[in-house]
Amino acid sequence: MRRELFVRIVDALTDYSEYFKWRRDAIGRKGLSPLQKCTATIRQLAYASPADSLDEYVRMGERTALDCLINFCRCVIDVFGARYLRRPNAADTQRLLQMHGQRHDFLGMLDSLDCMHWEWRNCPVAWKGQFTRGDYGAPTIILEAVTSTDLWIWHAFFGVAGSRNDINVLNESPLFNAVLQENAPDVNFTVNGTSYTKGYYLTYGIYLEWATFVKSFHVPRIPKGKKSRRGRRLQERMWGERLECPKFVGQ
Template sequence: MSQYPNPSLIEEVKKILADEMEDDTEDQIMMLLEQWQMHHTTSSSNMHPRSRRYYDRERGVGHVRLFNDYFADNPVYPSHIFRQQFRMRRELFLRIVKSITNHSEFFRMRIDAAGKKGLSPLQKITSAIRLLAYGAPADQLDEYIRMGETTTIECLSQFCRCVIDIYGAQYLRRPNANDVEHLLNLHSERHGFLGMLGSIDCMHWQWRNCPMAWKGQFARGDQGSPTIMLEAVASADLWIWHAFFGVVGSNNDINVLNQSPLFNDVLQGYAPDVQFMVNGTQFSKGYYLADDIYPEWATFVKSFSSPRDPKRIKFKQMQETARKDVERAFGVLQSRWAIVRGPARFWHRAKLKDIMYTCIILHNMIVKDEGDAIRNWDADDDDPTIPVTQGLAENFQYYLQRNAELCDREVHHQLRSDLVEHIWERFGGNNNEN
């Protein structure tokens, strides 16, 4: 019941006050005021105190059920079901749980003010993995994991930050010298392209809850709704070596490239040395396979639009086949982590960025755990610290020189011509590409 007076009583008081013809006006006013006071007292006594409602979810029951289903010595669900539900092997998941629990106090089991045990690390991290894997609403996990909606969202945010802090340096790193050597050998054996470092492309992630004031800059005609773009470089083993996320969806691949840090190490002179020879010509920079929208730079190899020569037709077939590595990586990423396949339901770009990078890190971890990805990584092989200089003309001249070499169109055409001859010499007119 409302704590305010009945509107009909107020209207009646106003009517009586306006009526000056009756002699018993004062008595009627006093009677109506007494009625209002009784009504107000009754309403106040029936009101419930405004406090947060508590639901006894029996969190311990949820932990026991989760443990018996997947982590006991004889679990209900075997290993292949675990991998299907968690997108990774049990051993990898437990390593992640251990690392995150040691890193963050949030994921440890704590005792609340009432003396009850809180949620276990398995419950918290499982809820985050399930949100990433299925892209489901947060309240869907309440019945099984016994966790509320707001707590589930908080677990997801904390999980993403922990994964980036712990594993970002290793699984979002740029290729070091050992990685470059592996990538050159891998792509030469698998695709026949000497000097190839990977394939580059962009992906759109639909943003359902984009603020109205931003929709104009995040929407593009061919997408139909606001999106955020991801630029990525992937190798033949589906490892994502470069990820640049957060550019507004109204851009195209060239605009994203102009903002991307992909070639920062090359321009600053800290990229690993790449030397290879194709068709008798020596080259000093690795390259990426790209589609037609990318510029004609020395570090990009594009296909031909409408070739008629048999050699160029064969090269177009091989280049487009090898360039599908990045498309396959996008497909596996979206299939494994459905949250980046469906529309994003969060409001803040920073949270979307954390989710995207977390999915890429977990993707690379699974590739390393199950595939033939890079294994020779060491924390000491990180990129060297770039010294800070104050306007040295000599360094700036070297920067301009490296930028000119990077964007050299003559080298681009020379490299593509030599690759056409190399592909034809190796594969010829055979349909077998191995």
């Protein structure tokens, strides 16, 4: 985390909550500073550090570290939730379309969609069966995220059992609820003479053939992949369609 971002969070929480202000105890001694409280919390969130391991680094006991974690999460939601924990509105959608169009010449592209596995070291033994997949070998929790080119995460669906894949997660995700309820912002663009009214997400091959998904082209980097029949076919397909916008599957 950059120093500017950390200081911004500390200053915002200090102005918002009395818990993060630098206070004195009954005998006039200064207690823990806002920097100590935020440092202890971020170490727990970022590195999964146990609460009782912070006594030497920030001079903080286990109970105090847990209190900092709880208050930090509540205050961050209250202070930054209205801006960073919300769905894109009509103005955000237009900005995303314009940004992706300028940077990548992809008309109508909203964001990129993908899932990733987070290892769960302390997974209970009774749950390991549903949170473990054979290709990972350890219990994991799946995070589904939608991210724009400026690394803004517009959607996060976390906590799904690691034994599932991207399709199972998509079936449970609330990502397209607004589209199904016809509350999503309108997206109007034209590609190859065809007009579209809904934006699309950039994904890869495992996803379904839906109109709202555009799959990326596979580009082999090793010699074996370039010489294979599938690699040559995909390269020819990619270079043959590169001068136009991506093919809209499912339309």
